[in-house]
Amino acid sequence: MARIPVAQRRRDFIEAAVEVIAAHGIDGATTRRIAEQAKANVAMLHYCYDSKEDLFADVYTFVAGKYREVIEGSDPHTTLPDAAREILRGVMECYLDSPSFTAATFELVNWARRQHGDRGIAVYDQAFETVRKALQEASAGDPVTPEVIDEATYVLATLADGFGVNWLTYGDASVAQAQMEVNCSVLDSWLATRLAAAPAKA
Amino acid sequence: MARIPVAQRRRDFIEAAVEVIAAHGIDGATTRRIAEQAKANVAMLHYCYDSKEDLFADVYTFVAGKYREVIEGSDPHTTLPDAAREILRGVMECYLDSPSFTAATFELVNWARRQHGDRGIAVYDQAFETVRKALQEASAGDPVTPEVIDEATYVLATLADGFGVNWLTYGDASVAQAQMEVNCSVLDSWLATRLAAAPAKA
Amino acid sequence: MARIPVAQRRRDFIEAAVEVIAAHGIDGATTRRIAEQAKANVAMLHYCYDSKEDLFADVYTFVAGKYREVIEGSDPHTTLPDAAREILRGVMECYLDSPSFTAATFELVNWARRQHGDRGIAVYDQAFETVRKALQEASAGDPVTPEVIDEATYVLATLADGFGVNWLTYGDASVAQAQMEVNCSVLDSWLATRLAAAPAKA
């Protein structure tokens, strides 16, 4: 009944998987639970995906895509500090908006590290690269060395990750909101110091 | 049959559990695998621990204890920036020394959030509190407001967590070593800015 | 793969459970054995029933139902002695017809007494009540006090239980057949004496 095309079904399963992974962890994300969340049955899941792993591959793609959206979608800015701050803020806001996405992402990256090494790193690498490019573009007119760009990318990621861990652990949105601001100021003050120390290179 | 006293066996199981959790995640940490890692069999595990959960409770205690050791064991310093930097460095070095401990800790906190809520947060809270106290003592003679201590604690944790995630994902020790320095400088520059802005309060 | 609907499968499992309980006792009635007896595998059992306990609940219902059938299905009679004798005979014949049912019932009542208290007694109570009602109806036109009905119910149950224990222990059908007659005459002579002594009450 309710004949739904496979493509749509797949999307449903992906979204369902994100929710279930967030709620129950990777290993708690059983086919039964995912199917239930997607209002389908287990056999249907295996009709759309040959294996659970195939479904998870699509979930990876979905997560990576969302990261790119968020990073590239942040308002274009012309200075490195502005761009970095806005990207960081964008990622943190995304985390704040969607705890499920946040939790699922952390689960997936962690799981992939254990299981398939490469794939987990792939998501991380992609996001890194996207950030790096965005920062490069923003500072195209400035005398900023690649080392600074790299470091900034890393610090941005560190602050975003640290924010994510804390937010997931405590789950208090109003606290997290305040911490967003702190993290932005941390990035600001570090970049200011860093740029002040490095301009000689230019 | 080795005839090892239960107390020692328990320690073996705890260490084995840390390794297995790091390698396979919480849900992948099956009794079989833990027993195998501890060079025992599953029945022996249940001779030492009534249930898997009981073992994990001891793993929690172990992890929390190690955190306290690291934080309280950092060289005593007399200024807030020094103390904060050394604690951060101590935690990151601990992570660097023992990837298994790092991975297991992140798994446990994450798992506990899903499963029992309180207990996972307990580890996190304890570590937070220990850091806060250490920072308070270090800045006892200085005019530092509690807000600054709190923020510093949070930033320290964020940087440590972010470092941990990155280090776990890439697993490259020499890169991580460099990033340790970056993170320390991030903390330094932010604290400098923060303290410069806030002394009016005193 | 036979593809039998769940409803039928459930019935198979109930029957299988009765056989296995009779043969191996309650605690010997393992899922493995029950599944084997039902020509299924253990996973199938858990496809039909969430837990072993759920299956046993159905077995209880089945047993209680059979009792009611036997008691209410005995030919209607108009005097207390006739009704009592026919019910007793019916129950004993049922025992004789189905040693498995008999054994399983005794196991279940005994087990339930230890485990859940209430439920085992429930079966017993139900049967008691059904007998009491039947005897009341049969003696509706006679001057019989409730006390006599109660005692008659108890004596009937005692004789049925005693018969069951003996029949289960020796398992000799021809001997049991003779003992059925003896038990009926025991009930007859006692009731005759009892009714002769009590009519003053009316």
Added chain:
Amino acid sequence: MARIPVAQRRRDFIEAAVEVIAAHGIDGATTRRIAEQAKANVAMLHYCYDSKEDLFADVYTFVAGKYREVIEGSDPHTTLPDAAREILRGVMECYLDSPSFTAATFELVNWARRQHGDRGIAVYDQAFETVRKALQEASAGDPVTPEVIDEATYVLATLADGFGVNWLTYGDASVAQAQMEVNCSVLDSWLATRLAAAPAKA
């Protein structure tokens, strides 16, 4: 510590086994529980008994012995009805005095029927034979046929068993006390009828 001779230890284990069997059933009577109840440890049990089954064999002997005590210990009487009634009363009083003994006995007989056939019947047979002999002696001077003795033995056993089942199920001592009297009167009235019908044989 507390070096206790093996013979005493064995007696402790037998008594402990009776209690545990009564409380948890045959299959619930694990070595651990029995040892605990006997204030010993599991290894000690296997020091006294090669196997659990060996212990249970002693429990059988114990139960059979207690039956003989009760039956032969009933006051000597000179008529069949008196002797039968007093033996029945003695057995029922024994049941009433010691629910553990009662429950364990029923468990053991039932278990033995399933497991080893012979042994369960052996206890039952022994008790039967003891009763038969007692009744024969009591009616030595009377013109009573062996058939009547056999039937009386059977009816006595039936009433005792039925009483036991009911008493175990409900566990209400005051109710059981009343039912003891009813059962005695049942035996009386049946024997009176039976003897009145059969004297021709003499």
Added chain:
DNA sequence: AATGAATGAGGCTTCATTCAT
């Protein structure tokens, strides 16, 4: 005589997956 430590077998249950309709 006594007891901690050790173990293989088997208990119930859940999983991802496949088959048949």
Added chain:
DNA sequence: TATGAATGAAGCCTCATTCAT
């Protein structure tokens, strides 16, 4: 396209028993 039914592997845990001290 959709779904009930089926299954082997593996999960945690408990058992009776034996070993070493």
